[in-house]
Amino acid sequence: MSATLPTPDGVPLPQRYWAILTIALGLILAVLNGAIANVALPTIARDVHTTAAGSIWVVNAFQLAVTVSLLPLASLGEIHGYRKVYQSGLVLFTIASLFCALSSSLPTLIAARIVQGVGAAGIMSVNGALVRFIYPRAWLGRGVGLNATIGSVASAVGPSVASAILSVAHWPWLFAVNVPLGILACIISLNHLPDTPRSRARFDVSSALLQAAAFGLLLIGISEMGHGDAPILVGLEVISGLGIGAWLVAHQLSRTAPLLPVDLMRLPMFALAVATSVCSFISQGMAVVALPFLFQHTLGLEQVTTGLLMTPWPLSVAVIAVLAGRLADKYPAGLLGGCGMTLMALGTGLMGFLPDHPTLFDIAWRMTLSGIGFGFFNTPNNRAIIGSAPPSRAGGASGMQATARLFGQTTGAALVALIFAMAPETGPIVALTIAAGAAAVAGVVSFSRLAAG
Secondary structure, rough: OOOOOOOOOOOOHHHHHHHHHHHHHHHHHHHHHOOHHHHHHHHHHHOOOOOOOOOOHHHHHHHHHHHHHHHHHHHHHHOHHHHHHHHHHHHHHHHHHHHHHHOOHHHHEEEEEHHHHHHHHHHHOHHHHHHHOOOOOOHHHHHHHHHHHHHHHHHHHHHHHHHHHHOOOOOHHHHHHHHHHHHHHHHHHHHHHHOOOOOOOOHHHHHHHHHHHHHHHHHHHHHHHHOOOOOHHHHHHHHHHHHHHHHHHHOOOOOOOOOOHHHHOOOOOHHHHHHHHHHHHHHHHHHHHHHHHHEEEEEEEOHHHHHHOHHHHHHHHHHHHHHHHHHHOOOOHHHHHHHHHHHHHHHHHHHHOOOOOOOOHHHHHHHHHHHHHHHHHHHHHHHHHHHOOHHHHHHHHHHHHHHHHHHHHHHHHHHHHHHHHHOOOOOHHHHHHHHHHHHHHHHHHHHHHHOOO
């Protein structure tokens, strides 16, 4: 493994500001499109003449394409440069958004969403790696914190943006609005994203196919597990995914720069940060899915009220992320992350012990506590994942960070569906209790880094 360029310590001003703007625009596009399509699914199903179950593939196809593409594109970033992969992702995402807007049938829309997912993966897979080269190393926490803030705000306003667009326009405009923003991001990126060191390794096609099969089968099996599909089929998918995953790991052990970063997983701080990330996003994924059911079905609140009550969590993350980023440059990630996950476990657990007739304040302060906890955890942990890897493996670290997040969120959502099927009356309370437990486990793993370091 060798590089053709020296490793700079950030880029100078004002180039840094323009580079940050490019990263922000790409992240907003990728995060928003992961959420806004959910709001329009009933309308899309009616217009393309499909069932509600069939329309869900508009969301699933995007998520699956993102997940199976992250690590291969991160590997390509190490070989050909993160800037090139990021710019290619922006171009592909923008073109696919146009085709999504022009689609008139379910197959064409799903095909366009798959391509759009690959483009989003190009953006997200090297996002963290580019941040590492944009900011001076001493300010890496600030850069990661800003990224977390942008992602949280985009996630929080996603449903509201979708509702606002749908109130004045038809659903294709949900995708059409990406086009001018994507073009703007592409133009800015041409002269302002940093050129980065490149590996002389060759792209491992066989490993890319193996990881796509492993993650694809696992995610499909986990998702179908929660929706009551045939246990034999679900079991076959999960077992096959695990088997192919084991084959992939064995295939990667002898590689110097493996596509699946098993070399980085040998680093205790990196491995613990990834494990903590998976546990935390399982907890968050469970809570985000279970809370609307708690508010509407258990407490009898209206949909608008539910939307407002869901807002304190991501907004708290957005506010705290900047502070957490500055603290992450001075204090151990294990300490900050452990304290954050403890707060999140407390807030999420207390949501399961609301009084019979809670006030809005009773709910809001618990949601805020959970968001503050997650905000204190997420930024330092992401900094630890990116910062603990050698600069030459920043792409693998960035890809693993995004993969851990998506895998955790998908697993959490599937677990909630399974819990609801087994305990329809008390499902939200049970799910929130387990989510609190997952956050507590993440806190313990995070604190363990203090001993490992």
